[in-house]
Amino acid sequence: MGIVVESVSKSFSGTFALKDVSVSIEDGQFVTFLGPLGAGKTTLLRIMCGIDRPDSGRIYYDGQDVTDVAVQKRPVAMVYQQFVNYPSMTLYENIASPLRVSRRKYSKGEIEKRVHESADLLGIRQILGHYPEEVSGGQKQRAAIARALTKDAKFIFLDEPLANLDYKLREELRGELKEILRRKGGVVVYATPEAVDALSMASHVGYIENGQLWQYGALKHVYRYPQFKEVGRYFSYPTMNILPGTVEKYAKGAALVLSDDLRVDVSRIADQLDQEVYQVGIRAYNISTSKEHAEMVPFQAEVELSEELGSDTELHVRHNGQTLVVLLQEFARHEIGQKVTLYLDSTRLFLFHPHTNEL
Ligand code: ADP
Numbered sequence: 001m002g003i004v005v006e007s008v009s010k011s012f013s014g015t016f017a018l019k020d021v022s023v024s025i026e027d028g029q030f031v032t033f034l035g036p037l038g039a040g041k042t043t044l045l046r047i048m049c050g051i052d053r054p055d056s057g058r059i060y061y062d063g064q065d066v067t068d069v070a071v072q073k074r075p076v077a078m079v080y081q082q083f084v085n086y087p088s089m090t091l092y093e094n095i096a097s098p099l100r101v102s103r104r105k106y107s108k109g110e111i112e113k114r115v116h117e118s119a120d121l122l123g124i125r126q127i128l129g130h131y132p133e134e135v136s137g138g139q140k141q142r143a144a145i146a147r148a149l150t151k152d153a154k155f156i157f158l159d160e161p162l163a164n165l166d167y168k169l170r171e172e173l174r175g176e177l178k179e180i181l182r183r184k185g186g187v188v189v190y191a192t193p194e195a196v197d198a199l200s201m202a203s204h205v206g207y208i209e210n211g212q213l214w215q216y217g218a219l220k221h222v223y224r225y226p227q228f229k230e231v232g233r234y235f236s237y238p239t240m241n242i243l244p245g246t247v248e249k250y251a252k253g254a255a256l257v258l259s260d261d262l263r264v265d266v267s268r269i270a271d272q273l274d275q276e277v278y279q280v281g282i283r284a285y286n287i288s289t290s291k292e293h294a295e296m297v298p299f300q301a302e303v304e305l306s307e308e309l310g311s312d313t314e315l316h317v318r319h320n321g322q323t324l325v326v327l328l329q330e331f332a333r334h335e336i337g338q339k340v341t342l343y344l345d346s347t348r349l350f351l352f353h354p355h356t357n358e359l
């Protein structure tokens with residue numbers, strides 16, 4: 001039970017917007033498709049919910065091939081980035097509209113009950129009598145989400161639903177959406193360029209770039225085992241540093257040479273190293289100013305920038321001609337130009353194949 005996307009491709013004027021995308025989503029999962037602008041997220045959602053047809057490939061809902069089934073006949077609801085509200089209707093009428101046009105006839109009482117239920121969930125019961133222009137952007141988007149929920153669609157698609165909201169509203173709705181959507185069951189498919197949306201809400205994530213699904217899996221798994229540096233970067237706050245690392249094998253093991261001053265023993269994975277050079281990823285918070293355990297490897301660096309962010313400090317340091325970002329979980333003042341000894345957690349390195357861009 002759930003949604004299966006099988007080898008879906010779609011081109012616009014000869015250019016691939018989606019290329020051979022396959023993914024299998026089970027009931028109860030909250031899936032976030034992440035990727036930069038133009039990656040193909042919207043195209044994938046439109047095809048999954050039936051607004052658009054793929055050039056090739058199939059879509060299955062609960063084991064049934066629905067590729068040729070019109071969107072109106074599918075158990076779906078979609079929330080868009082732009083607030084879609086009918087300006088001449090009150091929020092009540094906006095939220096009720098999918099029920100009124102549904103093939104299933106809803107009684108007046110049933111419509112009222114459903115509209116009130118979803119308005120309560122989104123906290124907009126008191127303003128149902130207002131017109132869209134009379135309420136704030138956040139309230140409009142809440143109404144758009146409530147509208148998607150009234151129909152009891154089994155599959156809900158949200159395309160950057162928080163994109164047009166300010167920071168504070170985004171934070172607030174993000175927390176609420178997770179609860180509301182998880183409680184509904186079914187499947188939630190959510191597209192966003194914001195990793196934080198995925199990290200705070202999703203059970204599963206897919207990373208899309210250039211129309212291809214680079215990696216898909218449980219959030220924890222993708223976070224822990226990014227296969228590509230782009231994925232690692234996306235799933236790191238504030239970033240993942242990427243440095244070239246040369247493998248030096250010797251009789252009893254191997255070392256990864258990141259610079260003259262920075263060598264990491266990688267003997268425990270020596271037999272898995274089939275490249276001479278890797279792109280080595282290290283998350284900003286896996287570098288520290290103190291040696292927290294025996295696998296922390298020291299190196300020298302010069303402070304280029306120091307930013308105190310409440311209880312954290314973000315440092316940009318220069319090492320071997322490259323800038324590294326370091327997130328210290330402490331409030332610490334550093335002078336620009338100051339020499340510092342830092343410690344890299346060698347148990348938290350990611351080795352990326354150097355040619356992964358040519359997927
Ligand atoms: P995203 O939602 O990740 O930003 P889209 O799915 O909107 O990406 O777009 C993927 C690619 O397909 C882009 O290069 C975009 O320009 C192109 N594209 C999307 N929709 C159309 C369309 N209707 N006509 C022409 N090109 C399109």
Ligand code: MG
Binds near residue numbers: 041042043159
């Ligand atoms: Mg889009």
